[in-house]
Amino acid sequence: MKESAVLGIDAGGTHTDAVLITGNGARPRLAAWAKVGTRHDDLPASVREVLAALAGELGGRDAALLSTVKRVTLGATLAVNALVQGRADSVGLALSAGPGLDPARFGLGEHVCVVPGGLDHRGVEVSPPQTGELARRAARWRDEGVAAVACVGKFSPRNPAHERAMGAAAVKASGLPVTLGHRLSGQLNFPRRAATAYYNAAVQRLHNDFLDAVEGALSWAGIHAVPHLLKADGGAAPTSLSRREPVQSILSGPAASVMGVMALCPETEHGCSLLLDMGGTTTDMALFLDGSPVIDRDGMMLRGRRTLVRAMASISIGVGGDSLLAVDGAGQNARVHTGPLRQGPALAFGGARPTLLDALNTLDGEDAPGASADRGNLAASREGVAALAAAHGLDARALAQKAVDDALTQVAGAARELVEGVNARPIYTLAALRAAREARPQRVWLVGGPADCIRRRLSAALGLPVASPPHAAVANAVGAALTLPTAGLEVYADTGLGLLRAPALDLEERISRGYTLDAAERRARELLAAHLAAEGAPDAVVEVVEANLFATLDDGGYGSRDIRVACQVAPGIAGRLAPA
Numbered sequence: 001m002k003e004s005a006v007l008g009i010d011a012g013g014t015h016t017d018a019v020l021i022t023g024n025g026a027r028p029r030l031a032a033w034a035k036v037g038t039r040h041d042d043l044p045a046s047v048r049e050v051l052a053a054l055a056g057e058l059g060g061r062d063a064a065l066l067s068t069v070k071r072v073t074l075g076a077t078l079a080v081n082a083l084v085q086g087r088a089d090s091v092g093l094a095l096s097a098g099p100g101l102d103p104a105r106f107g108l109g110e111h112v113c114v115v116p117g118g119l120d121h122r123g124v125e126v127s128p129p130q131t132g133e134l135a136r137r138a139a140r141w142r143d144e145g146v147a148a149v150a151c152v153g154k155f156s157p158r159n160p161a162h163e164r165a166m167g168a169a170a171v172k173a174s175g176l177p178v179t180l181g182h183r184l185s186g187q188l189n190f191p192r193r194a195a196t197a198y199y200n201a202a203v204q205r206l207h208n209d210f211l212d213a214v215e216g217a218l219s220w221a222g223i224h225a226v227p228h229l230l231k232a233d234g235g236a237a238p239t240s241l242s243r244r245e246p247v248q249s250i251l252s253g254p255a256a257s258v259m260g261v262m263a264l265c266p267e268t269e270h271g272c273s274l275l276l277d278m279g280g281t282t283t284d285m286a287l288f289l290d291g292s293p294v295i296d297r298d299g300m301m302l303r304g305r306r307t308l309v310r311a312m313a314s315i316s317i318g319v320g321g322d323s324l325l326a327v328d329g330a331g332q333n334a335r336v337h338t339g340p341l342r343q344g345p346a347l348a349f350g351g352a353r354p355t356l357l358d359a360l361n362t363l364d365g366e367d368a369p370g371a372s373a374d375r376g377n378l379a380a381s382r383e384g385v386a387a388l389a390a391a392h393g394l395d396a397r398a399l400a401q402k403a404v405d406d407a408l409t410q411v412a413g414a415a416r417e418l419v420e421g422v423n424a425r426p427i428y429t430l431a432a433l434r435a436a437r438e439a440r441p442q443r444v445w446l447v448g449g450p451a452d453c454i455r456r457r458l459s460a461a462l463g464l465p466v467a468s469p470p471h472a473a474v475a476n477a478v479g480a481a482l483t484l485p486t487a488g489l490e491v492y493a494d495t496g497l498g499l500l501r502a503p504a505l506d507l508e509e510r511i512s513r514g515y516t517l518d519a520a521e522r523r524a525r526e527l528l529a530a531h532l533a534a535e536g537a538p539d540a541v542v543e544v545v546e547a548n549l550f551a552t553l554d555d556g557g558y559g560s561r562d563i564r565v566a567c568q569v570a571p572g573i574a575g576r577l578a579p580a
């Protein structure tokens with residue numbers, strides 16, 4: 001049988017990594033890996049460079065393996081980095097909730113417009129939408145630097161007509177791209193759907209620029225497999241779907257590191273482990289319990305707001321090897337802050353300003369762990385940190401220690417926040433509900449570029465043993481390569497109205513008054529399987545994860561059924577990587 005391969009690409013704020021993994025049904029094998037710097041001003045070049053470097057690592061006869069790639073999966077921290085650093089696009093948010101609720105309470109950003117009009121809980125119009133003021137505001141938004149618009153109505157999953165009217169008015173007045181909330185989730189949580197739509201719009205341009213870059217580079221390299229992008233829940237979606245719902249992949253970077261550790265560390269099968277992925281820009285954290293990642297059942301959290309995106313329980317903070325050092329005050333009372341901003345690489349790698357990696361280089365000697373090419377130019381680090389210290393009346397080592405201590409304090413605080421948050425409610429993993437026990441880490445798995453430089457210090461700060469798996473520097477790309485495609489769908493049926501709706505598909509169908517929960521489950525599975533087949537992922541195995549039926553009275557006083565079904569293709573990995 002001809003050997004085939006899967007390709008994983010992880011585009012981080014600092015580096016872009018690629019791995020090629022082979023294996024026909026047997027345990028997957030890492031054939032080659034490559035790492036290059038991410039060029040934010042030329043993403044296509046970054047992806048072409050990493051693919052060229054990967055071909056170079058394969059060399060000779062094995063270079064033909066690239067032509068056998070059957071699946072390409074991408075992970076990226078570009079969107080979450082932009083949000084953490086406050087560099088995502090500005091969004092105009094149009095909200096409509098009808099009588100009894102002030103939607104402005106749930107606004108985000110500086111450009112919010114409340115649209116009069118509303119629906120009741122069944123999707124029946126109470127008052128028509130009045131979009132005149134929205135049109136006037138949207139016309140000004142482009143001149144004010146707004147790059148996209150999000151439109152959200154309270155009961156839009158039951159009837160999207162008002163959202164569509166808001167979207168049409170915004171497009172006509174501004175010409176800006178529009179996100180409609182009902183296309184992202186069928187759940188009836190208005191505040192979370194507003195946040196979901198807002199962040200979808202905020203990262204869509206950056207997200208699609210990245211996908212354009214990757215698809216162009218793959219074509220250039222002669223790779224024609226349908227690309228997929230990792231989602232926050234550890235699954236992967238075709239890029240055609242991901243372009244419409246980039247919010248699902250904002251945390252694809254953290255998801256990639258989780259799936260990578262699953263593939264690289266069989267030890268996660270037992271007990272509880274904390275994952276730390278420290279890159280150049282952020283540190284991402286997640287938890288494993290008995291071999292399965294812990295899921296955040298309340299929805300992905302972004303900048304303090306809950307969304308309706310199913311996600312792993314994770315935290316991202318603006319601390320990484322390239323995080324800038326900032327000093328307040330002078331002398332021994334000076335306060336040194338690490339992050340969240342990044343402005344290029346560390347001084348050790350040709351940057352202009354001192355970073356966390358430069359502070360670590362200043363503290364450690366030539367024979368320190370990782371004191372090789374991974375640490376760059378040690379002299380440049382020390383000279384730059386010394387100059388910053390002198391400007392504030394500090395010794396270079398004292399400033400460096402303060403910077404490292406601040407970074408460790410932030411990491412330890414975020415880890416405690418994650419663990420306490422997970423244990424505050426029933427614990428769910430990708431595999432099962434684990435409500436009967438706590439998730440208290442006994443060990444830490446550390447991946448990412450600065451891992452060798454900071455492992456010992458992290459162990460002391462966290463009070464736990466810290467280890468790095470094989471191939472830790474490209475764990476995210478390994479996770480991307482081995483992640484299986486997945487998706488989810490929600491379907492609503494109201495027998496009183498005689499309607500079945502799948503909001504994410506913009507689909508409505510007539511149903512009978514005798515429509516049952518079993519029929520809704522079958523239809524939901526059929527719709528999701530057909531949708532995935534159309535998006536390039538045929539033969540998906542769909543499972544129902546939630547099915548509810550509520551008895552109600554329709555407008556005529558007759559009994560009816562209100563049905564909700566949620567189904568999915570469960571996330572997972574194709575296998576564990578074979579030892580080198």
